[in-house]
Amino acid sequence: MKQNRAAILFFLVFAFISCIPISSFAEQVTTSDRVESGVNIREAASSNGPVIGVLSKGDKLKFVESVPYWHKVLLNDGREGYVSKSWTVLIPDSPESPSSIPFAVHFVDVGTGDAIIIDMGDKEIVIDGGESTTVLADYVKRVGLIDGPIELVVVTHGDSDHWKGLARLLGTDGVLDAPYAALEFWEPGYDRDCNSSSDTGRASYLDFINSVKTKVPAGGFKRPLEHFHAPAVTSNNPQSITLNTISHAKITVLHTDSTPSGNSCSYQINNAAIVMKVEIDGIKFLFTGDANGKERDENSPGTPKYVEKLLLDLERNNPGLLKADVLKVPHHGSETASTQAYIDAVNPKYAIISASTRHHLPKDTVINRYTNSQRVILRTDTNRESNKDHIVCAKREGQVYCNYADIYE
Numbered sequence: 001m002k003q004n005r006a007a008i009l010f011f012l013v014f015a016f017i018s019c020i021p022i023s024s025f026a027e028q029v030t031t032s033d034r035v036e037s038g039v040n041i042r043e044a045a046s047s048n049g050p051v052i053g054v055l056s057k058g059d060k061l062k063f064v065e066s067v068p069y070w071h072k073v074l075l076n077d078g079r080e081g082y083v084s085k086s087w088t089v090l091i092p093d094s095p096e097s098p099s100s101i102p103f104a105v106h107f108v109d110v111g112t113g114d115a116i117i118i119d120m121g122d123k124e125i126v127i128d129g130g131e132s133t134t135v136l137a138d139y140v141k142r143v144g145l146i147d148g149p150i151e152l153v154v155v156t157h158g159d160s161d162h163w164k165g166l167a168r169l170l171g172t173d174g175v176l177d178a179p180y181a182a183l184e185f186w187e188p189g190y191d192r193d194c195n196s197s198s199d200t201g202r203a204s205y206l207d208f209i210n211s212v213k214t215k216v217p218a219g220g221f222k223r224p225l226e227h228f229h230a231p232a233v234t235s236n237n238p239q240s241i242t243l244n245t246i247s248h249a250k251i252t253v254l255h256t257d258s259t260p261s262g263n264s265c266s267y268q269i270n271n272a273a274i275v276m277k278v279e280i281d282g283i284k285f286l287f288t289g290d291a292n293g294k295e296r297d298e299n300s301p302g303t304p305k306y307v308e309k310l311l312l313d314l315e316r317n318n319p320g321l322l323k324a325d326v327l328k329v330p331h332h333g334s335e336t337a338s339t340q341a342y343i344d345a346v347n348p349k350y351a352i353i354s355a356s357t358r359h360h361l362p363k364d365t366v367i368n369r370y371t372n373s374q375r376v377i378l379r380t381d382t383n384r385e386s387n388k389d390h391i392v393c394a395k396r397e398g399q400v401y402c403n404y405a406d407i408y409e
Protein backbone atom coordinates (compact mmCIF):
# COMPACT_ATOMS: atom_id res chain seq x y z
CA MET A 1 0.00 0.00 0.00
CA LYS A 2 3.05 2.24 0.21
CA GLN A 3 2.79 3.05 -3.45
CA ASN A 4 -0.84 4.04 -3.00
CA ARG A 5 0.10 6.22 -0.11
CA ALA A 6 2.75 7.99 -2.17
CA ALA A 7 0.31 8.46 -5.01
CA ILE A 8 -2.22 9.95 -2.64
CA LEU A 9 0.40 12.29 -1.20
CA PHE A 10 1.36 13.45 -4.66
CA PHE A 11 -2.24 13.90 -5.65
CA LEU A 12 -3.17 15.80 -2.54
CA VAL A 13 -0.23 18.17 -2.68
CA PHE A 14 -1.13 19.22 -6.18
CA ALA A 15 -4.88 18.93 -6.10
CA PHE A 16 -5.82 20.21 -2.69
CA ILE A 17 -3.20 22.02 -0.78
CA SER A 18 -4.42 25.42 -1.93
CA CYS A 19 -8.01 24.59 -1.16
CA ILE A 20 -8.11 23.55 2.50
CA PRO A 21 -9.11 25.68 4.18
CA ILE A 22 -9.72 28.35 1.60
CA SER A 23 -9.64 31.04 4.23
CA SER A 24 -6.05 30.25 5.19
CA PHE A 25 -4.83 31.13 1.75
CA ALA A 26 -6.74 34.37 1.40
CA GLU A 27 -4.36 37.25 1.02
CA GLN A 28 -6.35 40.34 1.77
CA VAL A 29 -9.39 41.56 3.63
CA THR A 30 -11.73 44.19 2.26
CA THR A 31 -15.09 45.67 3.22
CA SER A 32 -18.28 43.76 2.41
CA ASP A 33 -20.94 45.13 0.06
CA ARG A 34 -23.12 46.43 2.88
CA VAL A 35 -20.45 48.76 4.29
CA GLU A 36 -21.24 52.41 3.50
CA SER A 37 -18.13 54.25 4.69
CA GLY A 38 -15.70 52.04 6.58
CA VAL A 39 -15.06 49.38 9.23
CA ASN A 40 -13.37 49.98 12.57
CA ILE A 41 -10.05 48.24 13.14
CA ARG A 42 -9.79 47.17 16.77
CA GLU A 43 -6.75 46.48 18.89
CA ALA A 44 -8.24 43.21 20.16
CA ALA A 45 -10.78 40.70 18.85
CA SER A 46 -13.58 42.35 20.77
CA SER A 47 -16.15 44.99 19.94
CA ASN A 48 -15.23 46.69 23.22
CA GLY A 49 -11.57 47.01 22.27
CA PRO A 50 -9.95 50.38 21.41
CA VAL A 51 -10.30 51.47 17.76
CA ILE A 52 -6.85 51.84 16.19
CA GLY A 53 -7.88 52.67 12.64
CA VAL A 54 -10.54 52.42 9.95
CA LEU A 55 -10.66 50.19 6.88
CA SER A 56 -12.33 52.53 4.39
CA LYS A 57 -14.91 51.15 1.96
CA GLY A 58 -13.15 49.24 -0.82
CA ASP A 59 -9.67 49.45 0.76
CA LYS A 60 -7.67 46.28 1.44
CA LEU A 61 -5.42 45.07 4.24
CA LYS A 62 -3.21 42.03 4.42
CA PHE A 63 -4.93 39.06 6.05
CA VAL A 64 -3.04 37.48 8.98
CA GLU A 65 -5.33 34.87 10.48
CA SER A 66 -8.92 33.97 11.27
CA VAL A 67 -10.22 33.95 14.85
CA PRO A 68 -13.85 33.54 15.92
CA TYR A 69 -15.88 36.47 14.52
CA TRP A 70 -12.77 38.50 13.54
CA HIS A 71 -10.14 38.70 10.82
CA LYS A 72 -6.69 39.60 12.10
CA VAL A 73 -5.12 42.06 9.65
CA LEU A 74 -1.80 43.82 9.15
CA LEU A 75 -2.07 47.59 9.08
CA ASN A 76 0.04 49.64 6.70
CA ASP A 77 2.10 50.98 9.66
CA GLY A 78 3.07 47.44 10.67
CA ARG A 79 0.67 47.10 13.59
CA GLU A 80 -1.84 44.27 13.73
CA GLY A 81 -5.53 44.70 14.39
CA TYR A 82 -8.91 43.04 14.05
CA VAL A 83 -11.91 43.71 11.80
CA SER A 84 -15.33 42.12 12.25
CA LYS A 85 -16.15 39.24 9.88
CA SER A 86 -19.70 40.59 9.75
CA TRP A 87 -18.49 43.63 7.79
CA THR A 88 -15.52 42.33 5.82
CA VAL A 89 -14.71 39.64 3.27
CA LEU A 90 -11.57 37.72 2.31
CA ILE A 91 -10.06 38.02 -1.14
CA PRO A 92 -8.61 34.65 -2.16
CA ASP A 93 -4.94 34.54 -3.03
CA SER A 94 -4.89 32.68 -6.31
CA PRO A 95 -8.20 31.78 -7.89
CA GLU A 96 -7.84 29.67 -11.02
CA SER A 97 -9.26 32.40 -13.18
CA PRO A 98 -11.25 35.57 -12.59
CA SER A 99 -14.51 33.69 -13.14
CA SER A 100 -13.57 30.72 -10.99
CA ILE A 101 -14.84 30.29 -7.45
CA PRO A 102 -12.59 28.53 -4.94
CA PHE A 103 -14.59 26.08 -2.91
CA ALA A 104 -14.17 22.88 -0.95
CA VAL A 105 -16.79 20.38 0.14
CA HIS A 106 -15.97 18.52 3.34
CA PHE A 107 -17.62 15.20 4.20
CA VAL A 108 -16.69 14.95 7.86
CA ASP A 109 -16.03 11.54 9.40
CA VAL A 110 -18.49 11.62 12.28
CA GLY A 111 -18.52 7.84 12.83
CA THR A 112 -22.27 7.49 12.46
CA GLY A 113 -24.23 9.82 10.22
CA ASP A 114 -23.77 12.65 7.74
CA ALA A 115 -22.03 15.99 8.28
CA ILE A 116 -21.15 18.05 5.22
CA ILE A 117 -19.70 21.53 4.93
CA ILE A 118 -19.63 23.42 1.64
CA ASP A 119 -16.97 26.08 2.12
CA MET A 120 -16.97 28.94 -0.38
CA GLY A 121 -14.47 31.31 1.19
CA ASP A 122 -16.42 33.33 3.71
CA LYS A 123 -19.73 31.62 2.79
CA GLU A 124 -20.74 28.22 4.06
CA ILE A 125 -23.55 25.71 3.74
CA VAL A 126 -23.75 22.97 6.38
CA ILE A 127 -25.81 19.89 5.57
CA ASP A 128 -26.48 17.66 8.61
CA GLY A 129 -24.30 17.32 11.70
CA GLY A 130 -23.73 13.65 12.52
CA GLU A 131 -24.69 11.78 15.66
CA SER A 132 -21.65 12.73 17.72
CA THR A 133 -22.14 15.95 19.63
CA THR A 134 -18.46 16.85 19.39
CA VAL A 135 -16.86 15.71 16.12
CA LEU A 136 -18.30 18.31 13.73
CA ALA A 137 -17.78 21.26 16.09
CA ASP A 138 -14.20 20.14 16.79
CA TYR A 139 -13.47 19.71 13.08
CA VAL A 140 -14.84 23.13 12.20
CA LYS A 141 -12.78 24.75 14.93
CA ARG A 142 -9.58 22.88 14.09
CA VAL A 143 -9.75 23.53 10.35
CA GLY A 144 -11.01 27.10 10.83
CA LEU A 145 -13.73 26.56 8.28
CA ILE A 146 -16.54 28.90 9.19
CA ASP A 147 -16.30 32.67 8.79
CA GLY A 148 -19.05 34.64 10.51
CA PRO A 149 -22.56 33.20 10.48
CA ILE A 150 -23.33 30.07 8.45
CA GLU A 151 -25.33 31.19 5.43
CA LEU A 152 -27.45 28.03 5.25
CA VAL A 153 -27.94 25.03 7.55
CA VAL A 154 -29.91 22.05 6.24
CA VAL A 155 -31.16 19.13 8.31
CA THR A 156 -32.16 16.54 5.73
CA HIS A 157 -34.48 14.72 8.18
CA GLY A 158 -35.03 14.13 11.87
CA ASP A 159 -32.84 11.12 12.65
CA SER A 160 -30.29 11.72 15.40
CA ASP A 161 -27.33 10.81 13.18
CA HIS A 162 -28.15 13.88 11.10
CA TRP A 163 -28.85 16.59 13.67
CA LYS A 164 -27.18 16.01 17.05
CA GLY A 165 -23.83 17.47 15.99
CA LEU A 166 -25.66 20.59 14.85
CA ALA A 167 -27.02 21.11 18.35
CA ARG A 168 -23.45 21.69 19.52
CA LEU A 169 -22.41 23.77 16.49
CA LEU A 170 -25.46 26.06 16.66
CA GLY A 171 -25.46 26.27 20.43
CA THR A 172 -28.86 24.79 21.17
CA ASP A 173 -27.26 22.47 23.76
CA GLY A 174 -25.66 25.45 25.50
CA VAL A 175 -22.15 23.99 25.64
CA LEU A 176 -20.08 26.21 23.34
CA ASP A 177 -19.28 29.71 24.60
CA ALA A 178 -19.38 31.08 21.07
CA PRO A 179 -21.60 28.84 18.92
CA TYR A 180 -22.11 29.58 15.23
CA ALA A 181 -25.09 31.58 14.05
CA ALA A 182 -27.17 30.48 11.06
CA LEU A 183 -28.83 32.93 8.70
CA GLU A 184 -31.12 30.32 7.17
CA PHE A 185 -32.34 26.88 8.29
CA TRP A 186 -34.05 24.25 6.14
CA GLU A 187 -35.83 21.14 7.41
CA PRO A 188 -38.58 18.91 5.95
CA GLY A 189 -41.15 19.63 8.68
CA TYR A 190 -41.97 16.05 9.55
CA ASP A 191 -42.20 15.65 13.32
CA ARG A 192 -41.05 12.04 13.09
CA ASP A 193 -44.30 11.00 14.75
CA CYS A 194 -44.18 7.23 14.61
CA ASN A 195 -47.27 6.83 16.79
CA SER A 196 -45.16 5.12 19.38
CA SER A 197 -44.76 6.09 23.01
CA SER A 198 -41.23 4.74 22.88
CA ASP A 199 -40.20 7.29 20.26
CA THR A 200 -38.16 9.36 22.69
CA GLY A 201 -36.18 10.76 19.76
CA ARG A 202 -39.16 12.86 18.75
CA ALA A 203 -39.22 15.00 21.88
CA SER A 204 -35.50 15.78 21.83
CA TYR A 205 -35.62 16.52 18.11
CA LEU A 206 -38.49 18.97 18.55
CA ASP A 207 -36.61 20.63 21.42
CA PHE A 208 -33.70 21.13 19.02
CA ILE A 209 -35.95 22.51 16.27
CA ASN A 210 -37.72 24.90 18.64
CA SER A 211 -34.40 26.14 19.97
CA VAL A 212 -33.05 26.71 16.45
CA LYS A 213 -36.19 28.70 15.66
CA THR A 214 -35.33 31.21 18.37
CA LYS A 215 -31.80 31.67 16.99
CA VAL A 216 -32.37 32.04 13.24
CA PRO A 217 -33.48 35.44 11.87
CA ALA A 218 -37.19 35.80 11.07
CA GLY A 219 -37.83 34.58 7.54
CA GLY A 220 -34.74 32.39 7.58
CA PHE A 221 -36.40 29.52 9.46
CA LYS A 222 -37.87 27.40 6.65
CA ARG A 223 -39.83 24.49 8.10
CA PRO A 224 -41.48 22.74 6.35
CA LEU A 225 -39.14 23.56 3.51
CA GLU A 226 -41.84 22.70 0.94
CA HIS A 227 -43.83 25.79 2.04
CA PHE A 228 -40.93 27.99 0.93
CA HIS A 229 -39.36 26.06 -1.93
CA ALA A 230 -41.63 23.55 -3.65
CA PRO A 231 -39.63 20.42 -4.40
CA ALA A 232 -39.19 19.58 -8.07
CA VAL A 233 -40.90 16.20 -7.63
CA THR A 234 -44.07 18.12 -6.72
CA SER A 235 -43.77 21.19 -8.93
CA ASN A 236 -42.44 19.25 -11.91
CA ASN A 237 -40.33 22.33 -12.46
CA PRO A 238 -36.73 21.76 -11.38
CA GLN A 239 -35.61 25.38 -11.24
CA SER A 240 -32.44 26.19 -9.35
CA ILE A 241 -32.50 28.95 -6.76
CA THR A 242 -29.74 31.22 -5.53
CA LEU A 243 -29.89 32.67 -2.04
CA ASN A 244 -29.04 36.36 -1.69
CA THR A 245 -26.35 35.47 0.80
CA ILE A 246 -24.68 32.82 -1.40
CA SER A 247 -24.43 33.93 -4.99
CA HIS A 248 -21.96 31.16 -5.90
CA ALA A 249 -24.26 28.19 -5.31
CA LYS A 250 -27.18 27.17 -7.53
CA ILE A 251 -29.45 24.99 -5.43
CA THR A 252 -32.23 22.77 -6.76
CA VAL A 253 -34.55 21.32 -4.14
CA LEU A 254 -35.48 18.01 -5.72
CA HIS A 255 -37.36 16.39 -2.86
CA THR A 256 -38.73 17.15 0.61
CA ASP A 257 -41.94 15.86 2.19
CA SER A 258 -43.60 16.93 5.44
CA THR A 259 -46.20 14.13 5.22
CA PRO A 260 -44.17 11.11 4.15
CA SER A 261 -45.64 7.65 3.80
CA GLY A 262 -43.93 4.36 4.50
CA ASN A 263 -44.52 0.97 6.09
CA SER A 264 -42.35 1.65 9.12
CA CYS A 265 -41.21 4.52 11.26
CA SER A 266 -37.74 4.60 9.75
CA TYR A 267 -39.09 4.51 6.18
CA GLN A 268 -41.40 7.42 6.97
CA ILE A 269 -38.64 9.55 8.46
CA ASN A 270 -36.28 8.80 5.59
CA ASN A 271 -39.02 9.45 3.01
CA ALA A 272 -39.24 13.01 4.37
CA ALA A 273 -35.63 13.68 3.39
CA ILE A 274 -34.45 16.81 1.65
CA VAL A 275 -32.65 15.85 -1.55
CA MET A 276 -30.86 18.74 -3.19
CA LYS A 277 -28.52 19.37 -6.04
CA VAL A 278 -25.91 22.08 -5.54
CA GLU A 279 -23.92 23.41 -8.46
CA ILE A 280 -20.83 25.53 -7.81
CA ASP A 281 -18.64 26.77 -10.63
CA GLY A 282 -20.05 24.12 -12.95
CA ILE A 283 -19.45 21.22 -10.55
CA LYS A 284 -22.61 19.34 -9.54
CA PHE A 285 -23.13 17.71 -6.17
CA LEU A 286 -26.18 15.63 -5.24
CA PHE A 287 -26.98 15.45 -1.52
CA THR A 288 -29.50 12.80 -0.60
CA GLY A 289 -29.84 12.45 3.17
CA ASP A 290 -31.26 9.00 3.91
CA ALA A 291 -33.85 9.08 1.12
CA ASN A 292 -35.31 5.64 0.38
CA GLY A 293 -35.19 3.99 -2.99
CA LYS A 294 -36.10 0.34 -2.55
CA GLU A 295 -37.25 -2.35 -0.17
CA ARG A 296 -34.49 -3.38 2.20
CA ASP A 297 -34.74 -7.12 1.49
CA GLU A 298 -34.88 -6.81 -2.29
CA ASN A 299 -31.74 -7.92 -4.11
CA SER A 300 -29.81 -5.95 -6.74
CA PRO A 301 -30.53 -4.14 -9.00
CA GLY A 302 -33.65 -3.18 -7.04
CA THR A 303 -36.96 -1.80 -8.26
CA PRO A 304 -37.03 1.99 -7.76
CA LYS A 305 -39.59 3.03 -5.16
CA TYR A 306 -40.22 5.95 -2.84
CA VAL A 307 -37.93 8.95 -3.35
CA GLU A 308 -35.76 7.31 -6.02
CA LYS A 309 -38.85 6.51 -8.08
CA LEU A 310 -40.04 10.12 -7.84
CA LEU A 311 -36.60 11.38 -8.87
CA LEU A 312 -36.36 8.97 -11.78
CA ASP A 313 -39.86 10.01 -12.95
CA LEU A 314 -38.64 13.60 -12.86
CA GLU A 315 -35.50 12.66 -14.76
CA ARG A 316 -37.61 11.18 -17.58
CA ASN A 317 -39.13 14.61 -18.23
CA ASN A 318 -35.86 16.43 -17.59
CA PRO A 319 -33.07 14.28 -19.02
CA GLY A 320 -29.75 14.85 -17.30
CA LEU A 321 -31.30 16.47 -14.24
CA LEU A 322 -29.91 13.89 -11.81
CA LYS A 323 -26.44 13.71 -13.37
CA ALA A 324 -23.87 14.79 -10.79
CA ASP A 325 -20.09 14.82 -10.51
CA VAL A 326 -20.27 13.89 -6.83
CA LEU A 327 -23.04 11.88 -5.14
CA LYS A 328 -23.45 11.62 -1.40
CA VAL A 329 -24.62 8.01 -1.46
CA PRO A 330 -28.10 7.82 0.14
CA HIS A 331 -28.61 6.37 3.62
CA HIS A 332 -24.99 5.51 4.39
CA GLY A 333 -24.97 2.79 1.72
CA SER A 334 -27.98 0.93 3.14
CA GLU A 335 -29.99 -1.55 1.07
CA THR A 336 -32.99 0.75 1.48
CA ALA A 337 -31.65 2.87 -1.39
CA SER A 338 -29.28 3.03 -4.38
CA THR A 339 -31.18 1.07 -7.00
CA GLN A 340 -29.05 0.46 -10.07
CA ALA A 341 -31.35 2.66 -12.20
CA TYR A 342 -30.81 5.57 -9.82
CA ILE A 343 -27.03 5.12 -9.72
CA ASP A 344 -26.94 4.97 -13.52
CA ALA A 345 -28.99 8.17 -13.83
CA VAL A 346 -26.74 10.10 -11.43
CA ASN A 347 -23.61 8.43 -12.83
CA PRO A 348 -21.24 10.18 -10.44
CA LYS A 349 -17.50 10.31 -10.87
CA TYR A 350 -17.23 10.19 -7.08
CA ALA A 351 -19.56 8.23 -4.80
CA ILE A 352 -19.05 9.47 -1.25
CA ILE A 353 -20.29 7.24 1.55
CA SER A 354 -20.87 8.80 4.96
CA ALA A 355 -20.85 5.57 6.94
CA SER A 356 -22.97 4.54 9.89
CA THR A 357 -20.72 2.45 12.08
CA ARG A 358 -23.51 1.89 14.61
CA HIS A 359 -25.71 0.33 11.94
CA HIS A 360 -22.87 -1.47 10.12
CA LEU A 361 -23.32 0.53 6.94
CA PRO A 362 -22.45 0.62 4.06
CA LYS A 363 -23.43 -2.81 2.76
CA ASP A 364 -21.08 -4.60 0.38
CA THR A 365 -23.99 -5.36 -1.95
CA VAL A 366 -24.63 -1.63 -2.34
CA ILE A 367 -20.95 -0.87 -2.93
CA ASN A 368 -20.97 -3.51 -5.65
CA ARG A 369 -23.67 -1.58 -7.50
CA TYR A 370 -21.56 1.58 -7.45
CA THR A 371 -18.37 -0.18 -8.52
CA ASN A 372 -17.32 0.89 -11.99
CA SER A 373 -13.90 1.48 -13.52
CA GLN A 374 -14.69 5.15 -14.15
CA ARG A 375 -15.81 5.85 -10.60
CA VAL A 376 -14.05 6.51 -7.30
CA ILE A 377 -15.77 5.34 -4.12
CA LEU A 378 -14.68 7.04 -0.92
CA ARG A 379 -16.05 6.18 2.53
CA THR A 380 -15.69 7.73 5.96
CA ASP A 381 -15.04 4.39 7.67
CA THR A 382 -11.93 3.13 5.93
CA ASN A 383 -9.92 3.38 9.16
CA ARG A 384 -6.92 4.98 7.66
CA GLU A 385 -3.90 5.86 9.81
CA SER A 386 -5.50 8.91 11.38
CA ASN A 387 -8.70 6.97 12.03
CA LYS A 388 -10.51 10.06 10.81
CA ASP A 389 -11.57 9.58 7.25
CA HIS A 390 -12.67 13.07 6.38
CA ILE A 391 -13.18 13.47 2.64
CA VAL A 392 -12.72 16.73 0.76
CA CYS A 393 -13.72 17.65 -2.79
CA ALA A 394 -12.41 20.69 -4.66
CA LYS A 395 -12.01 21.94 -8.21
CA ARG A 396 -8.61 22.21 -9.82
CA GLU A 397 -7.91 22.91 -13.47
CA GLY A 398 -11.54 22.64 -14.41
CA GLN A 399 -12.24 19.30 -12.74
CA VAL A 400 -13.48 18.13 -9.39
CA TYR A 401 -11.24 15.95 -7.24
CA CYS A 402 -12.17 14.22 -4.01
CA ASN A 403 -9.88 12.44 -1.57
CA TYR A 404 -9.13 11.84 2.08
CA ALA A 405 -8.06 14.93 4.01
CA ASP A 406 -5.99 13.41 6.82
CA ILE A 407 -2.81 14.37 5.06
CA TYR A 408 -3.22 17.91 6.37
CA GLU A 409 -3.52 17.01 10.02
Ligand SMILES: [Zn+2]
Binds near residue numbers: 113162
Ligand atom coordinates in the same frame (compact mmCIF):
# COMPACT_ATOMS: atom_id res chain seq x y z
ZN1 LIG B 1 -28.73 8.44 8.74
